[in-house]
Amino acid sequence: MAVLLLADVNDGALATDAVAKALSAVKGLGEVHILVAGTSAAAAAEAAKLDGAAKVLHADDAAYDHGMAEATAALIVSLAGGYSHIAAAATAFSKNVLPRAAALLDVMVISDVTAVVDADTFERPIYAGNAIQTVKSSDAKKVLTVRTASFNAAATSGSAAVEKVSATADASLSKWVEDKVAASDRPELTSAGIVVSGGRGVGSQSDFALIEKLADKLGAAVGASRAAVDSGYAPNDWQVGQTGKVVAPTLYVAVGISGAIQHLAGMKDSKVIVAINKDEEAPIFQVADYGLVADLFNAVPEMIEKL
Amino acid sequence: MKVLVPVKRVIDYNVKVRVKADGSGVDLANVKMSMNPFDEIAVEEAIRLKEKGIATEVVVVSIGVKQAQETLRTALAMGADRAILIEATADVHTDIEPLAVAKLLAGVVKEEAPGLVLCGKQAIDNDMNATGQMLSALLGWSQATFASELAIEGDTAKVTREVDGGLQTIAVKMPAIVTVDLRLNEPRYASLPNIMKAKAKPLAAKTPADYGVDVAPRLSVVKTVEPAGRKAGVKVGSIDELIAKLKDEAGVI
CATH class of the missing domain: 3.40.50.620 (HUPs)
Incomplete structure (x- = not known):
């Protein structure tokens, strides 16, 4: 069939x-x-x-x-x-x-x-x-x-x-009003080869620019944890996890993300996972191939500079 | 306008999920259960519509085991007016499929004639994301899924939806089914006096036979397994070491 x-x-x-x-x-x-x-x-x-x-x-x-x-x-x-x-x-x-x-x-x-x-x-x-x-x-x-x-x-x-194919559409039930889609030169989140995501640890919407800068340096898409989205640091269409998007890039860089189950659900099939977090007990380190225990505000600028 | 809100009793979102040894599913015996978080948002939205004078009555309905009446009492304590429990199984491990749930809800809608049905976009147990859309199909109503904003203007609901690239706004004709996403609102906690009051609110008990619906599943579970685990890798001491590993060992940059 x-x-x-x-x-x-x-x-x-x-x-x-x-x-x-x-x-x-x-x-x-x-x-x-x-x-x-x-x-x-x-x-x-x-x-x-x-x-x-x-x-x-x-x-x-x-x-x-x-x-x-x-x-x-x-x-x-x-x-x-x-x-x-x-x-x-x-x-x-x-x-x-x-x-x-x-x-x-x-x-x-x-x-x-x-x-x-x-x-x-x-x-x-x-x-x-x-x-x-x-x-x-x-x-x-x-x-x-x-x-x-x-x-x-x-x-x-x-x-x-x-x-x-001939189509007979009845459009009486619902009407489209508008789309608000953020224009971006970055790769699309679910198809990108590299994804850089920020979590609650990023601390503010303005500091999220740091995550975006690292992503741009790597030619990556930008993601966010639900905590970061709920806190208003990042738009919801960047959300990676059970209630957001599921991604499996070659490289996933999690910055300031603790690694709640619902976030892991959206990224644990990535080929290589990097975690940068100042809390060495953060669960994200249990799934990361490479973990760096460091303050992201020191580590990320250094990484941007050295890449 | 009457608003109908279906609510599901699911494993509490903080509980660590364990697969049963026989592979038939996830162990739900003696596990903390709560209202599906998306359904809480739907209940909250319905109550807010009542507080704004748009809704006149909020009716909550749950389908599943008898214990789902606790979930309904929670919704009543939040501010819903009345509850319906459709006891469709006696086994906590039997999940009634979205298609059967939608058929039962269609029966409830025919009896109750609500002007709006507010559903959670998905249940966090089967993660199917289907009931609202299926109910809408069976009723021939308009649907607006994944709502992050809802405004009712006369016989139209203007709904902003969470879609892949951002947001989409649509206008749907009422009566309609709206499924809610996380950012629509923040559900309230029930106060102790309201929890006490909820015990006196009406709760009607029904069965699938009352609606002439066969709830036999279309999908049978072959097996359930834990996902392949991921092992923790190594800790690196510096950005230099990290970049070197990514370049030379992993070869990903």
Whole structure:
């Protein structure tokens, strides 16, 4: 059977990394058709380049341009007939849409899949990653979101056909008003090779600039612990952890982060973890490959200077 | 306008989770349980709507074991008016799946006719992040997930949502389902007099049969394991040593 993969499109651009990783996760389940919803022909063309996509379905209608759940879920349901699996990267967009589509299909959603065992069986973290559960679905169709940090991105050397699908969107339930997305030249948090994160120890919003400076020196994305976000030092979309984003970069630098369970849930699959903290008892040192017990206000400027 | 708030009894967020030896799940026997933190935020928001004169009544509902009435009493002590307990299992280790929960809640919505349902965005036990969206689908209502701001203006709810790149604002037609994120508010603590008063507030007991819903799970647990542990590495003495290790040993910069 075939897989319908819902693509993330942000402001007309395909979230290539997320879609490419979700594609890797599901391509063993059958022929993959990528669904691009919205008016962006560029996003559909970009999706067509992903290796392993058999075709791209482009629902070219402005009603889908802002990823509204009601219209997008209805679109998925209208296409669901030919598919055994409906999947997407586990992003804010698909976590909004796929459970709605699943309920309309009278099936359960399987969220944050970290491994595909077979067509019915999947691994996923529960309790903030403190346990990994293998579940087997008895539903006729499987609807799942895929945790991108667990999979490598598919290459972009393909050339699948783009097929238009007719769309009948009812936009009466909800209306998009505006997006407030911070423009940044830094890499995107969930796909960056290096992430530098600050915690409560950073102490203030103005001192968080130090974390950003180190990140820029390393060409890294900036992250933050929930404590730092709750204290107003950093915006919420920088949050790494159970209630924020899950990242698995090659290098994760945790500065002034104690290492609460909920933060570890978002970064413990990083390849190399560095912790800088003045409290040598901080739990972050139990997962760090390299730990430096030091005052971050001395250590970070020194590191910026010496890199 | 009546506001309905579903609340879930979950393991307290401070408790260290232990996987059961037989791999069937996480050990919940004799473990401290609390209201799901996101649901607390939903209860708080509903009470604030009542204090502003927008909501007229706050009804809380919990689905699960009989002991969930403690969770409901907590919500009543915070300021909810009335509670419904749907006893769907006698076993604390049985988690009723979001799809079944949504079907039961759809039954409650049909009886209670609220103008707004406020849910936590996810429960910190199964981390599924699905119930609100599923309920919205079953009712054919509009949905606004991951809310960090909520303003109700007539028959429209203006909701600011936490999305991946920042914030998104949408306007949804009422009645609506809104799922709440961490930054919406800071829940209050119940005062002792209110805890006492909550004991006298009405709590109705129901069963899934009352709503004609089959709660049999669609997902069966094959096994549950502890995640692969990560070993502590080495402590370095200086930034120079750290940079050298990252360059030469790890090869990551």
